[in-house]
Amino acid sequence: MNRPENQILVIFGASGDLTKRKLIPALYSLEVLGLLPEKFAIIGVSRSGMNDEIFREIIKDGLLKFSEEKDKSGIDAFLQKVSFLSINAEDPATYPQLSHKLSELRQSLDIPGNTIYYLSTPPNLYGVIPRNLAQNLMNNPDDGWKRVIIEKPFGYDLQSAIDLNTSLLGSWQEDQIYRIDHYLGKETVQNVLVTRFTNGIFEPLWNRNYVHHVEITSAESIGVENRGPYYEGSGALRDMIQNHLLQVVGLIAMEPPASLNSDAIRNETVKVLQSIRPYSPEEVVKSVIRGQYLASTIKGEPIKGYRDETGVDPHSKTETYAALKFYIDNWRWGGVPFYIRTGKRLPTRVSEAVIHFKPTPHYLFAGDRNNESHNKLVIRIQPDEGMLLKFGMKMPGKGFDVHTVNMDFHYTDLSIDRIPDAYERLLLDCMTGDSTLFARGDAVMATWKFLDPVLEAWKNNSCIPVLGYPAGTWGPERADDLIEEPNMTWRYPCKNLSDDGIYCEL
Numbered sequence: 159m160n161r162p163e164n165q166i167l168v169i170f171g172a173s174g175d176l177t178k179r180k181l182i183p184a185l186y187s188l189e190v191l192g193l194l195p196e197k198f199a200i201i202g203v204s205r206s207g208m209n210d211e212i213f214r215e216i217i218k219d220g221l222l223k224f225s226e227e228k229d230k231s232g233i234d235a236f237l238q239k240v241s242f243l244s245i246n247a248e249d250p251a252t253y254p255q256l257s258h259k260l261s262e263l264r265q266s267l268d269i270p271g272n273t274i275y276y277l278s279t280p281p282n283l284y285g286v287i288p289r290n291l292a293q294n295l296m297n298n299p300d301d302g303w304k305r306v307i308i309e310k311p312f313g314y315d316l317q318s319a320i321d322l323n324t325s326l327l328g329s330w331q332e333d334q335i336y337r338i339d340h341y342l343g344k345e346t347v348q349n350v351l352v353t354r355f356t357n358g359i360f361e362p363l364w365n366r367n368y369v370h371h372v373e374i375t376s377a378e379s380i381g382v383e384n385r386g387p388y389y390e391g392s393g394a395l396r397d398m399i400q401n402h403l404l405q406v407v408g409l410i411a412m413e414p415p416a417s418l419n420s421d422a423i424r425n426e427t428v429k430v431l432q433s434i435r436p437y438s439p440e441e442v443v444k445s446v447i448r449g450q451y452l453a454s455t456i457k458g459e460p461i462k463g464y465r466d467e468t469g470v471d472p473h474s475k476t477e478t479y480a481a482l483k484f485y486i487d488n489w490r491w492g493g494v495p496f497y498i499r500t501g502k503r504l505p506t507r508v509s510e511a512v513i514h515f516k517p518t519p520h521y522l523f524a525g526d527r528n529n530e531s532h533n534k535l536v537i538r539i540q541p542d543e544g545m546l547l548k549f550g551m552k553m554p555g556k557g558f559d560v561h562t563v564n565m566d567f568h569y570t571d572l573s574i575d576r577i578p579d580a581y582e583r584l585l586l587d588c589m590t591g592d593s594t595l596f597a598r599g600d601a602v603m604a605t606w607k608f609l610d611p612v613l614e615a616w617k618n619n620s621c622i623p624v625l626g627y628p629a630g631t632w633g634p635e636r637a638d639d640l641i642e643e644p645n646m647t648w649r650y651p652c653k654n655l656s657d658d659g660i661y662c663e664l
């Protein structure tokens with residue numbers, strides 16, 4: 159693969175956790191793989207009064223802790239590409255300092271004006287920083303392209319997302335804006351495209367004629383940790399569903415794109431998101447469940463309830479769990495329910511999509527009669543990344559005793575050291591100008607448009623309960639009732655792809 163063009167990456171919010179845990183380790187991995195531009199520099203920007211040395215020490219510490227690269231011998235050389243600038247990004251008067259630093263680096267390293275500005279800051283700066291950059295002509299592409307990467311959440315609801323988008327488009331072009339959703343950078347999420355469009359056996363069945371329902375889960379065993387204040391203003395719906403899970407829905411449900419061109423793919427995913435049937439206030443009550451984790455004991459260890467976490471209102475109604483049932487009103491999916499759920503303090507960390515195929519039209523074998531279909535395709539996003547197909551098989555012996563068995567593929571079967579981190583892929587794509595795996599403005603608006611009635615109903619209808627669930631369980635029991643079919647419930651995934659069951663070893 160060719161290296162990206164020479165360029166400079168500016169990270170706003172450089173003293174934050176994301177920079178240390180994800181961005182710098184991803185950049186170091188690209189360095190080890192020889193995929194960084196030949197001439198490249200990173201400027202960390204934040205208000206904290208650090209200098210180059212202190213900043214390098216901090217990120218070195220982060221690299222030693224969080225980098226998955228076995229070879230750490232190149233860290234010191236890599237750090238030479240990194241420098242720091244302390245400015246108040248809210249104040250337009252400080253931008254000439256950044257502009258000056260960029261010019262100096264460009265000159266000394268012989269790098270053209272190609273620049274990425276990565277906004278790893280609190281969301282209230284997502285409009286301010288691009289505006290300040292533009293006011294100081296730092297978005298001017300005359301001496302080289304300029305791109306801006308915006309972290310999630312992109313907006314707080316539909317109106318704020320529209321406002322932010324309008325503000326950005328006031329001084330930047332859509333093709334300069336990269337709205338990051340790290341789920342799209344996950345190998346296993348990208349593999350949904352390959353699974354569907356390179357294997358002739360799946361696509362003919364991938365529709366309302368053969369699919370009974372689709373289920374997507376993203377569970378986490380951790381609580382809100384030190385992010386209480388952020389989470390209070392967000393909740394599971396905004397934090398995970400509006401972006402990560404609905405983007406996965408887009409890929410699972412899209413039509414085949416005309417090509418691999420970024421707009422061809424994004425044109426298809428946006429159609430899916432725009433076709434989700436809107437909720438009425440009554441349907442929100444029936445089809446959406448919210449929950450909040452309660453104190454409990456896990457493996458003998460006491461675990462705090464959400465309301466006891468630091469920075470959380472003791473009477474908070476913020477949801478740490480959300481489950482939704484909805485329909486996609488188009489020819490492919492008409493009438494097929496989609497179920498998605500996410501939560502903190504669930505039994506294990508697991509993300510997966512399950513395609514449940516319809517049962518056979520006629521039960522030939524006795525004993526098979528009351529069963530749901532044997533056929534499920536599980537696309538495991540993490541951990542134990544892989545795919546699992548379930549099918550019915552005759553147990554050896556007399557009669558026709560049918561059992562469901564597994565056929566599985568695990569990424570660990572491949573002879574690769576590790577699966578690249580999502581940020582590695584996304585940073586590299588932005589460096590090369592490929593926006594396929596970034597959310598386009600219209601897709602973000604479509605997800606907010608779908609979720610706005612839920613946010614409204616939760617705010618205005620005090621009869622909609624926030625259901626408590628003990629930390630370490632699979633969320634409120636009422637979520638089981640979303641799946642209205644008898645003998646049918648969510649898949650309760652375990653750490654290992656091939657196992658499931660509500661009480662399985664986690």
Ligand code: BG6
Pocket residue numbers: 310378397398509
């Ligand atoms: C982030 C959310 O976007 O995704 C976090 O803000 C969540 O709350 C995280 O923990 C989950 O990402 P992953 O890659 O660990 O599934």
